[in-house]
Amino acid sequence: MSELVLHKVGPGCTVQDMGRPGQLSVGLSRGGAADTMALIEAAALLDLKAPVAGIEMAGMGLDLSVTAPMRAALTGAVMQASLNGSPVGWNRSLSLAPGDQLRIGAVRSGLYGYVVPAGGIATPPLIGARATHLAAGLGQALAAGDHLPVGEDTAPGLPPMALRPEERFAGGEVRVMPGPQTGLFDAVTRARFHATAFTRSQVGNRQGVRLDHEGAAFASDTKGIASDLIRPGDIQMTGDGTPYILLAECQTMGGYPRIGTVIPADLPRVAQAAPGQVLRPRAISVEEADALWRSDVDLLRAARARVAPLRRDPHDIPDLLSYQLIGGVIRGDEDIA
Structure with missing residues (x-):
């Protein structure tokens, strides 16, 4: 099974999904992602039928690599991010390959950011969910050296996508x-x-x-x-x-x-x-x-309408000058006679 390998982890990073609804009678609150809309937006970016488990980051991020090719989405609070040293925008999906280094730093707006693999984090479910619920003693905070299993990506060939997030990060x-x-x-x-x-x-x-x-x-x-x-x-x-x-x-x-x-x-x-x-x-x-009130299905449908193919920012393309942007151009020192 594919894995996310965590090399550096900020405080408060946990595995989260949509939580455990329906458990109040046994004294267990829903738990799950602090911002469930972020997981719904990740599902829209990755073209999934329903939200899956990802990593919630509270204020500070983490460094990770993967053991097999996979897609992932970055949603929720906007955080500093780079892939192999090059800046990566937020609210987008991206492809990761073995040897790649994804680094997520401090939050820029909001509090809780999410990195969600397309196959979902596939840790063993507890009481019907994979969400860490620290107050209830279910799961634990993530730490450097953790290996997180990832499920199968059902659409591995899809290109990177971008999303216009629902506004919610400034009070x-x-x-x-x-x-x-x-x-x-x-x-x-x-x-x-x-x-x-x-x-x-x-x-x-x-x-x-x-x-x-x-x-x-x-x-x-x-x-x-x-x-x-x-x-x-x-x-x-x-x-x-x-x-x-x-x-x-x-x-x-x-x-x-x-x-x-x-x-x-x-x-x-x-x-x-x-x-x-x-x-x-x-x-x-x-x-x-x-x-x-809107169901999660309705919210996912609405989020899909805010997704479009990613248009790369020229500032994020380190090898921009190696591209032929206009056919037929010549160097300024060439003789055109």
Whole structure:
């Protein structure tokens, strides 16, 4: 079986897929990629029928090589990248061969970048998925020297493609539907919450992110409420009135009141917001949220419409001058008589 060989690995690099939906009853949150749209976009770039497992990189990347020819896609947060020393653009697919060195450095925008082989990373599944879920003890962070098996590429001859990514790497508006305890916050508090420009805090990880704000805390009439089911997107208000948006690896039960829930379409924007970026909640109804919901199949179909054959940037072609760009040209020192 083909393998990815990891030579240098930044902190927080893990294998991720679309996670484990349907496991809340046994106390396991979905997990999976912090930005599931990145895996969907990778599937579109690679012309796959469904997303496959790849490597999630949190802020810093890795160096890798391959043991057999394969295609791969680079999606999610834009990161510095080079192939055999030459710059490589992001949001594209590329072909790798044994001996090639793919180096992925620091993030340029966003937080979570992804490298996804066309055959998908084929580590043994655990509870129906290959996603690393560190909070649940499923899998572990990647390290230098790891060899990751890769499945078969079903279309190995396809040329490199480029994708126009869905915009989500600079903060911005997030749509919030009512949650189970929304009514326990008075109307003035709810209005102030939805009118506040929050700053994504330095405090955050795959379990959730804190939203910093100026002004008074967000109080609620929720003393003594019982713990109940929570899920990614829920906005919990801690005891000091500070909101946290829960993400992929959140716990499954909680007792903090929830002022609302970020809809699934906007969770990638929350996950990709770097510390210091502004997130603005906008209240929508449950009916509006239902109308905005799209299945992964629909999202993949839409992503395919944003894919086109790659047009190489001349700045990324080190041997540009070796190409005959215009037929019939001559050197300036030639005699044309």
